Amino acid sequence: MKLSKRVQQLAPSTTLAITAKAKELKKQGRDVIGLGAGEPDFNTPEPILRAAEEAMRAGHTKYTPSGGIPELKQAIVEKFRRDNGLTYRPEQIVVTSGAKHALYNLFQVLIDPGDEVIIPAPYWVSYVEQVKLAGGTPVIIRGEEERSFKVTPEQLRGAITGRTRAFLINSPSNPTGMVYSREELEALGRVCLEHGLVIISDEIYEHLIYGDQAHVSIARLGPQFYEQTIVINGVSKTYSMTGWRIGYAAGNAEVIRAMTSLSSHSTSNPTSVAQYAALAALNGSQEPVREMKKAFKERRDYVVKRIRNIEGLRCLEPQGAFYAFVNVRDVVEASGRFRDVDEWAKALLEEELVAVVPGSGFGSPDHIRISYATSMNQLEKAMDRIERFVKKYR
Template sequence: MNFNLSEKAKSITPSVTLEITAKANEMKSRGIDVIGFGAGEPDFNTPKNIQEAGIKAIEKGNTRYTATPGIIELKKAACDKFKRDNGLEYKPNNILVSSGAKHSLYNAFSAILNPGDEVIIPNPFWVSYPELVKLADGVPVDVEAKEENDFKYKMEDLEKALTDKTKAIILNSPSNPTGTVYSKEELEAIADWAVKNNIFVVSDEIYEKLIYDNEKHISIASLNNKIKDLTIVINGMSKAYAMTGWRIGIAAAHENIIKIMTNLQSHTTSNASSISQYASVEGLSGDQSVIEEMKKHFVERRNFMVDRINSIEGLSCKKPKGAFYVMANISKLKGKEINGQTIENSVDLANVLLEKANVAVVPGLAFGSDDYIRLSYATSMDNIKEGLNRIDQFLNV
């Protein structure tokens, strides 16, 4: 049947990362030993104290609707977190709790964009950024963040991308997929540019706790009050607390922005899961040592993965400073025939690695950069060693 469906909805590209994961899982269900490097979530269990807080919430009957923007305990815990970790002063009316950071981003773009407004996005970008902008009737504008510049914006490129329709810029530090981290000086330059041009900054800081090598996370909103008023900080519980399935995102912004975001949410999802909210209070306020333990494993895995990738002929990568991904440069492989398969692009390579080597990676094309594949080290060291050995053997038989 030929349905007359929404043109906007039909224009949205499916998530390639979820597609790869689904295909790998389907192969595993058939008994095939697949090593997956596509995961966008920690491979650790939610910490015990957070689990217990969720169970306690159920036992106490905290399973009903809450206020749309979240329970006051969680909003206060978020304010304490922003002050403690980021030097940011927020009040509960500056906070909106949503069903995951992706939901927070959707609310943010829906609140600030009018049809045709442009949003500058770094390329490589997280797969959902351009689609979320399009869902809010905005226009995504890629700005290439080159590998030689550590995958960061250059100010001259931002100036070139600026038009009278530019409404916002996305900042993602630490970054998915590149793991790049912006310095204070780099953030100050972006902040000055945003304030000068009255541009909103949507600052996705979901990976802020997963940062390595004595690097320091700085929230651009903490630099001064002018940039703070223009910034929507996006954070949440998924990555640092291994709570991906609990679906809690946290947005912090000027109360006028949060008010609009809250109105939108009140007519879509209403409140985030009450049980997850109570568990998140414990996550933000309780023992934080589990994060350091996770980081130790991530650093060990990252170091091994980076060294091993750079030892494989045809591949190279930079050492990421945060998150849990490596962007491997595959440009030397493009146009080559490997095991009877000509590699024209990153999708070809990802497909052939999955089908012939039983290794799941995400093609860089999903992130706007076809010269790369993304590998997640949010998996065991045994899987990392075996998966990279399979890639090496397949590429260099």
């Protein structure tokens, strides 16, 4: 059967390809260490699990409103007030089947064929593909490693054309872990305001910041920023709830209404039980979040130290999320064997049984992404193997 042009243009997910290969090797009984996962290794906290069970016992297993149950919308309103100093009404909130779904719906309701969306690189793999699925054109501006992978207002201004519709920013960043400061956000945001661009702010890692840097939502920077920004978030990373698939968006009521309508014709509603679990996550104790964050910081410090002690590897210290973005260009070139980082990462998996994600999928072909969302024991073994592999081909 003939496939549609829109789906034929999609690039395969680098992350999924590595994950599939790692799973295949594990099935063969091999001791594979996966450092590709974009999810916490902790189980969902016990109070959230109990809330889900109670919801099932209470009969909350039916359809819900397409945009989410009222109680969860109100909890999200309170979360924005408490954590971000932002005031939204429930009609400015839509609950979705994961933050990825919120982004997908947003692009679908904002973008017409030929519209352009400016995306900083390195970027999360799905941004580009979702813009293409909406008929839009991704316009990539590169955040150089020398500038901590951050883009400048001058770069943004230079990329704007008469077809530019939106600018997307992700802070803390996947894959780099870098965090934009208030001043940096304001400078970029003012360029967007000058040109009437929609600002899409993906804040899914907001609670996973490890240094003195604080998370700032660009929507908080003033009334105009608030009006022009759609904030994307969810419970997946903060509460170790990736499989529950609950995300949300907040912003302009007309846009949110359109996203809700789109959901009504696709998913009907986010999973009912998962919504009650998310309600418990947002309203309950945040101590599990603090405990996970503490563990991630310890792991980050260990991984960065080990990487910096391996000759030929370079790594900036990530300020947030749970990824180290490692420059391996020098070791790939010095090996004389590998054509590119993708081949190097494939060989690392086959020879040392360590799965990492090549940076090509993130628009940064000199790098690999290492997730430190796994146990310290696994990280120690993985770093030993990576060091051995690098020395082997030096």
